[in-house]
Amino acid sequence: MTKYIRKNKSSYNVVKSSRNYGKFQNLDDATFIRDLLIENDWNPDLINQTYEVNGQYIVLGVLDEKIQILAKCNEKPSQNAIDELVKRKKRNPNNSRYGLNITRVFDTFIIKKRIASDDYIFGYYDRLEDAEFVRNHLLDNQWNVNSFSQIQYDEDMDNFRVVEVIDDKVYVLGSFGDENAIDLDEVRKEFLNKITKHKLGLAQHPSLDELKDSIPELEERFNIKAQDDVWDFKNTQDPLNDIIFNLTPFQKSVYDAVDNSTVEDIEKSLVRFRSGNFTQKIQKNLDELEKKGLVTKNQNHYIKQNQ
Numbered sequence: 001m002t003k004y005i006r007k008n009k010s011s012y013n014v015v016k017s018s019r020n021y022g023k024f025q026n027l028d029d030a031t032f033i034r035d036l037l038i039e040n041d042w043n044p045d046l047i048n049q050t051y052e053v054n055g056q057y058i059v060l061g062v063l064d065e066k067i068q069i070l071a072k073c074n075e076k077p078s079q080n081a082i083d084e085l086v087k088r089k090k091r092n093p094n095n096s097r098y099g100l101n102i103t104r105v106f107d108t109f110i111i112k113k114r115i116a117s118d119d120y121i122f123g124y125y126d127r128l129e130d131a132e133f134v135r136n137h138l139l140d141n142q143w144n145v146n147s148f149s150q151i152q153y154d155e156d157m158d159n160f161r162v163v164e165v166i167d168d169k170v171y172v173l174g175s176f177g178d179e180n181a182i183d184l185d186e187v188r189k190e191f192l193n194k195i196t197k198h199k200l201g202l203a204q205h206p207s208l209d210e211l212k213d214s215i216p217e218l219e220e221r222f223n224i225k226a227q228d229d230v231w232d233f234k235n236t237q238d239p240l241n242d243i244i245f246n247l248t249p250f251q252k253s254v255y256d257a258v259d260n261s262t263v264e265d266i267e268k269s270l271v272r273f274r275s276g277n278f279t280q281k282i283q284k285n286l287d288e289l290e291k292k293g294l295v296t297k298n299q300n301h302y303i304k305q306n307q
Helices: 027-039 079-091 128-140 184-200 206-211 215-222 240-245 249-257 263-269 278-291
Strands: 005-007 012-016 019-024 050-053 056-063 066-073 102-105 108-115 118-125 151-154 159-166 169-176 295-298 301-304
Touching: 005 027, 012 027, 019 027, 027 066, 056 079, 066 079, 079 128, 102 128, 108 128, 108 206, 118 128, 118 206, 128 151, 128 159, 128 169, 159 184, 169 184, 184 206, 184 215, 249 263, 249 278, 263 278, 278 295
Parallel strands: 019 066, 118 169
Antiparallel strands: 005 012, 012 019, 050 056, 056 066, 102 108, 108 118, 151 159, 159 169, 295 301
């Protein structure tokens, strides 16, 4: 009997009175869930988390008002294991590469969520684990950026993160295995140094782009000045030569190839470096050189800034 079961191309939905109670990969699973719902008067909240069926334990969860089969186990799972399965499914219901609300643009991970028809960005990160930590906390706290502590424990990684919320975006300043080892002033100074080096082109931290013009305000906020053992920020009036010196080898090759050139011209000059996504890599580096003020774009042609 397939009453209340609707077959799709590669799945089965359990549907009653236009409400979809869940999508399942095979008819047996759909039938099992349908029968459970009938037994419980179509109330998903009355369904247990585990059921033993033919010597196997089926773990269920109700997410977004739909029933999900989270796992099938040969042994009865502990409550901790069930809670972990539910948590993972909430964070990545579609088994995507990075889970909910995280996208990657070149080497930067971005947390984005659509709220009331508008897209909101909650942060930019160099490391996926920082993005996952922030995303997970926001998911658990109704996307309230004010729910973070200055020092936040990350139970998934078993470490502590220093967090700063600036203009409604969440920045992870550092991670530490021991909370007692955290020197907030030192962590903040290093954060300011990263922003300053990025602004001057002495280092690349695309995740800090939005803070390049906020250094004085952040110095006042932290009551700390940006300073570095190697670079004298105050006397770096024209850092062009330093910027060029600190380019990556491939960036320097792209920079050297720029001579009133199109991307196609540069590709031909650098054919010896050809690899996967070659055009995309060149365009990414040209964009970075443009941000550093080393090249300018005139229609489809790139010109060195000093030419």
